Structure formats: C-alpha cells, structure tokens
Amino acid sequence: MMTQAKSARLLVVDDNTDLLEVESEILRGAGYEVATALSGAEAIAKIRGGRFDLILTDILMADKDGFDVMMEARRIAPGVKIIAVSGGGRVNASSYLAIAKTMGAGGTLLKPFSGEDLVGVVARTLAGGGPEAAKQT
C-alpha cells in the first residue's frame, strides 16, 4: 500500500468492527501510525498507557461513549487533538457533533464519510490548534 511518512500517532475508536478496520486502514494508508479501540473503556485504557497526537472517536458506544473518551483524554493528555465522529442516535448526528465541538473537539465527521473526508479532517485537525481550525465535514 502507498504510504507517506507522517509522524503522528492516532487512536481510532469505534464499536463497529467493520468500520474501525477500514478507518484505520485508510489512515495507515495515509502514512499515520494507528492504534485502535473497540470501546470507550478500551480507548481510555490505551490513552492512559500511551501517547497519541490525535484521537478519532465515535460518539455513541456501549459502555464509555465518545464524550467520556473526550473528557478522559483531556484529563490525561490535555494537548491531544480530538475528532468526534457520529451518525446520530437519539438526536441527530449534527447535534452530537455540535456538543462534541463545545467539549473541545478540533474536528468533526458525519457518518457516512468518504476516505478523502477522513484523511482531510485528520490532516486539518493535526495542523490546526482548535475547533475553528478544522473544517467541519
């Protein structure tokens, strides 16, 4: 697979196995070092145990959800950049993503998204410093 050297280390979190796999492959294909977590609890454990430049997390998950992941990440690693991903749930996806932005997500991604959307939002969020720096897709 084509790769382009990038130094950023990413943690991708989604409780949908299929989606987690393809998301992480896309990002590896774009040259990032990628770790994965199938639940919020697993993500929090990995954040405690390792250093990440960016966390890309789904919002609705079974045990600890994406909001929990974001809050724990901010506590453990205040400088980490976060992208929130959602396809909605009890409220529509844009509501969840708006909430995530108020909680400090530097980028947001609405499901379903294209590979270009995913790679683009990761690059923009890594390059920028705050919520306004990442273009909402």
Place this chain on the structure above:
Amino acid sequence: MSLSPPDAAPPEMVGLEEVPGALVLVDGEGRIAALNQRARALLPKGARPGSEWGVLLAGKEAGRFERFVGGLAVDATAGQEFKFATRAKDSALRVEVVRRPAGFSCSLHSIGAEPAPRRICVDGAEVSLPANFLAQLTHKLRNHVASAHAAAYLMRTHGRDLAGGHEQKWMEAIRQSVGSLRQALDQIDAFEQTALGSAAQGATAVDLPGFLESAAVRARQALPASTVTLRVLPGAKDSWRVEELPLASALDGLLANALKFGPPGSTASVLARATGAGLEIVVSDTGDGVAPGEAERLFTPFFQGRNARNLGGCGLGLAVARAAATRLKGTLTYEHTEGRGTEFRLSVRAVAGR
C-alpha cells in the same frame, strides 16, 4: 468564546433534579452556582470547589479538567449565555447560565433525554413508536453505509490486484456492509408491515407445518451453517385461520435472534402447540441468554445488545416480533437462564380449521 446551540428539535425544559446524572454548575472562580442532589452525594465531606472533586470548565478554559465527577460545570465568568452539554443514560443537555447582579440564572434544556414515545393510531389500535424514530433509524443505517463507503475508498485508492490479500479483505468488508444494510432494510420493511400495519390482509388459512418449514428455510438461507428443528405437538391442527404476514414476521425475527447470537452453527428449536385461545409457538436457542441489564430494553426498537452490535440489522427484529404479537391480539414473552439459552413464547389468537 461563543458557542452555538446544537442543531436540535425545540428543547424541553428540565429541572435541576431531573438531570439523570450529577450536575454541578460553577462560576469562573470555582464557586458552586448550583448542584443537584446526586452531585451533593458525590462530594466528599469538606471538599472545596475546584480542589478535591474538581470541575470541568467551559468558557475561557474550555476543555480543562481537574477531576470529573460525572457531572457538569459551566463557567459563567464572562456573563454570557453558555450552552454546554453532558450526557448520562443517552441524555444530552443544553445548559444556559446567565450571570445576573443577584447571582446566576440557570436553565437546563433536554435535547436528548429519553423522550416519551410517540403514539399513533393504526386500524383503531394505538401503536407506540420510539421518539426520534427517524433519527435512530438513520443512525443505524449510517454505520453500514460508512463501512462500505470507506472500504470502497480503499479499493479505489490503494487497490492493485483484485486477487490480492488487501483487496480481498476490502471486498469482504464491502460485502459484509452491504449484507448488514440489507438485513437492516428487511427489518425496517417488516416493522413497517407489522407495527404500522401497512400490509393488513386479514386472517387466511395457514398450513402450520408448511408455514414453519418455510420460516426455517428462510432462517437457514440467512445463516447457512445453522440448524432449525421443528416440532408440532399432537393436538395442534395442521390448518389455522390467522393473519399470516405478521405471524411470519414474528417467527422470522425470533429465529434470526436465536441463530444470529449463538456460536457458529447454532441450533434453534421451534415448537408449535394449540392453546385455549389459539396457537403458541415457542422458539428456543442455546446461546448465552440475555445479558444482565439488557432485559428491560430487549423489545425496544433499535436496541441491540452488546453481543449484537456487529452482526448487522438495526435492532428491530424483536420489536417486530412484539409488534406482530400485539397485532395478532397475542403476547410475546421470554424466559432465559444465563449461559443456557433463551426461550421466546409467542401466543396468538387463531382458529383451527380452514
């Protein structure tokens, strides 16, 4: 700092004590502006705001954490309205805090807490639909589409050889995603027909052995490695007058549930017998049973247990079966022993004969 309100339906006002979790509102200096009883219970004796128990601050220090206690704190230093959110039990809140000369004015707006189900009338019968039905439905479909979309991107961007290892894996991901999407669409179709009664046809003569065999064939087509055993107890006539479509939808939902969540090659048993009121069909499996804490939501539309989230569909199978039972003026109950399988019992009104 300016925060935009989430794009949601008109919010519903809730009181401080109605918030499902602990809620703490603080001012910019870390003073408590308001807190609910659950937050009070969490505070250690003698704790001082901003020290031992910590707060999540929004506003000029957005995102800074000390220690989060399961609640929410809002910095109203700037004297503006801040909109912020927390969650507990799938809820989301919009909190507006305004600094006033005499203190704080605080209002909470629920934007995602369990709203009351929507009730609609179908053929004179009241049907309960989950609130935000379309939002939840869309959510279920988005995941499946997202997987296929992302795998297609991998094929397009990095694919070299259709027989290659990576390419085969991506194509399998697309196949699985499309299969999951198809299952979801089948469930939506069945829910529409049973819960909403779009295909009401009235009772017809149903050949019970043939009806059960057809359901078993459909189940095995969906999961070819599985086994379905059928048994009609003596006393149950071969022919029954009953509305066939909802009965078939219910049995399909129960069989899919029995086979999908067991180990590969699972067996489901179907037993039919006559009762005083009509017909009873019992579907048993040998799976792990219902997980603790999931029983009360088992028939809730879109609910998928922990072991079901990556198996396709959209969480409507058991909701369809329950809706069908109601439509047939019957009941659907279950019994389970943890680790030893579950038995679903569908009892419907039916008349023996043609």
